[in-house]
Amino acid sequence: MAMVVKNNMSAVSTLNTLNKNSAALAKSLQKVSSGMKINSAADDASGYAISERMRVQIRGLDQANQNTQNGSSMMKVAEGAVSSTVDILKTLKEKAINAANDTNTDSDRQTIQKELNQSIDQIDDNANVTYNGKYLVDGSKNSAGNATFTALSNESLGKDTKASDKLTALTKRNGDALEIQSTDYVTVSYVQGGKTYSTQFQVGDKTLQDVFNAAEDIDKDSKIFADAKNASVMKAMGIADVTAAQKKMDDADTAAYGAKVQAKIADGSLELSAAINGTDGKGADLDGAAKTAVDAVTADVVKGIAAYNDAQTDASKKIDTAALKDYGTFDKTAGALKTGLTNQQKLDFIAALKKDANYESLAADNTNGKAAKDAVTAYDTFMTAKAASDNAHIAVVDSKTIGLAASNDKVETADGEKAITITANAPGIKGQIAGFNISVTDSEGNTRKSINAALDDWRETIRAQNKSDDNAVSFQVGTNANQNIKVGLTDMRSEALGLKGADGTKLNISTQNKANAAVNVLDNALQKALDQQTTIGSVESRLSYTSSNLTTASENVQSSESTIRDADMAKEMTEYTKNNVLLQAAQSMLAQANQSSSSVLSLLQ
Known part of the structure; x- marks a missing residue:
């Protein structure tokens, strides 16, 4: 090998090795200090991209989980308000049953009425509950839907019962005769707009249609019950156009x-x-x-x-x-x-x-x-x-189809069989019929209980609601668009529950007859509140499951991201030790290589 001084190739080669070892040591040091084997795209371009996408997903899942928990808190506030309303309605029914008892004087009933009035006002207060400034159960968070007509159905009368049937010929669902006598008396009562209407007549040869006509005749001008031209009634009767x-x-x-x-x-x-x-x-x-x-x-x-x-x-x-x-x-x-x-x-x-x-x-x-x-x-x-x-043309639907829901879909009876249905003439809350009662007594004034059990079984099968845009509450519970849970919260104000009219008139229990009519009204109101409570409770349950699912998803994605990104510290420490030793060896050899040119000086002495 020639002895040269200008280019010390041994030193140059050793220097290059030293630089490589220094770079490797720096990478090992970064991995050990950060705990990640991928610290930049240069370390692993594809792995870095996959890892970053996973990190975005993890943050999205965590935020969705937080949204779910906030949504659950909102639903708890709504549930609290509705639960309070349910408790009030239980008490109100208790008071109405008390007022219907003739051991009470008119003065006693007036006292009970004062308590009822305050309770109805409290129901309105409950409906105005807010969460983060948002009203929840005042009707402002309804789902999209058309205005609906109150439909009251009797599924206890015979399946083939028609409006034209004479009262004395009516049967129960099982086919047994009701055994109404021509000498009996029929009392018809209903509540609309907080006002109680009532009339009585002898059975004679009257038909079921005559019962409803008598109810309408109490207040002809208001036109409370629907006739055959009502759109909901026509749909129920199968008329397409x-x-x-x-x-x-x-x-x-x-x-x-x-x-x-x-x-x-x-x-x-x-x-x-x-x-x-x-x-x-x-x-x-x-x-x-x-x-x-x-x-x-x-x-x-x-x-x-x-x-x-x-x-x-x-x-x-x-x-x-x-x-x-x-x-x-x-x-x-x-x-x-x-x-x-x-x-x-x-x-x-x-x-x-x-x-x-x-x-x-x-x-x-x-x-x-x-x-x-x-x-x-x-x-x-x-x-x-x-x-x-x-006014003698109140529509009585004798079909398994009851009417139209807010979605314009047909509503059918629970058992899929024909039933007698009457419908409110006007749509929405202002037109709703809050309760409908038919009571039969004999010629001596004794209540025919077995008859009334079937004839007075009028249940609200379609609830009256106002037309509404889509104002339902939406909870974003996923990392992608449209991954949400929507819930419509219905109107829980006293007017919507049928306890008060638009003019402020409250349900009246000042007489035995009015108190008796109020019982059915409160039953319908309680059913509305319980339906809303069921909706809220089911959403709360779903949000709880969703939160658990999001937590699991976030954990699993984070585990996958850790596999790609996190460093194996034992391995990296081994690599770091190796690179550190190699760096020191290279430094030592570079010093030796730099000394090799000094032997040329012996030739110059």
Whole structure:
């Protein structure tokens, strides 16, 4: 080997080895100090990427778990409010049963009523409970859905029971006769808007339909029960195209009403008809011969009033046509109603006529005036009869389909068999029927308990709810989008539970009859609250399972990530010791290599 001084290749080679050993030692030192075998992408590019994705997933799982626990806390707050409401309802039923006992005086019942009123107010306070500023059970967190109609079904009567069946022929579900006697009395009660309505009649040859008609007749103007045109009722009866069916029924009613008008005009019993209304009672104008006859009669009546005025020498006895003119209907110059009047304008005209100071003297003083007054009286009689006829069409569904849920899906009976169902006329909470009672007593006033057990078994099968957007509470319980649990919290206010009306009227137990009716109302309210409590409890249970699952998933992913990323400390310490020794050896050899060139100096001496 040549002796050189410019390039000491032994030293250069040893230096390179030293640098490699130093780099290896630095990596070993980083692994040992950090506890990870992958500290950067340079250590293991694919392993680093996989590990980082796992770390993202772990953090997501941990946050989802925290969300789940927060959601569970929210549900506990809601459960507490509903549980308190359930306890109050238990007490209220106890008080209603107490008030229904005639050992109490009216004064006693008034005292109980005060306690009931305070408890109802507390239910509203419960419904206003919040979590992190969010109201929970006041109806603001409902799931998306259409407004629903209260449906009350009786699944204790015979499967083939129809509304047209006579009360004396009704049977139980097992086919046994109810044994209602014609001499028995039926009491019908229901609660709507916090008000209790009640009526009684003797059975005679009355049908089940007559029972519901009697209930509706208590308050005809409010139209509480649905007729056959109700959309929910039509769906329950299997009618697919509700709009077309409703129009067909309207057309049929219009034709039937028109025929009645023409018949009464022909026999002289009705002279004014649509001069006052001119419609079928639903806003649709009469057509054909009916309208022609009405227009002719209108002119005759107005001319009769004009003739009456002309016959009066005493101005104080005349009809004030100027006042009628104020309604924009009477043409004083022509002595007739103006053309193109709306139905409401015709109604206004007659209302003004009947309020005139001389209206009552029409019949006494003048033949023409008598004809005009008789026409108004005949109209009033006819329209009263028509209103009673309209109210006699409460729809009674005898089908296994009860009505429509908020999702527009059909709701069926629990056993899949036919049952008698009645429906509220108006949708939503304001239209709900909170409770419905039928009680049968014998001619001596004794309660027919075995009969009432079946006939009075009216249960709320569809709860009235207002139309709602999707305001359900959503808990994000996964690491990906749309991995959530949604829960709709229904309205737990006293109005929604049927204990109070929109005007603040509270459930009344001031009489034995009202207290008795209140028992069913409270049963329905309790069922609503328990349904909500069940929903909340099931979500709490699910959140608990979800939290356990997320904890396990996070643990397993972390274990996988540890396999990829964490250093085997025993192995790394061995590697570190080896690299440290090699570094020291290289340093020593570099020193020796650097001394090898000094031998050249001996040649220069």
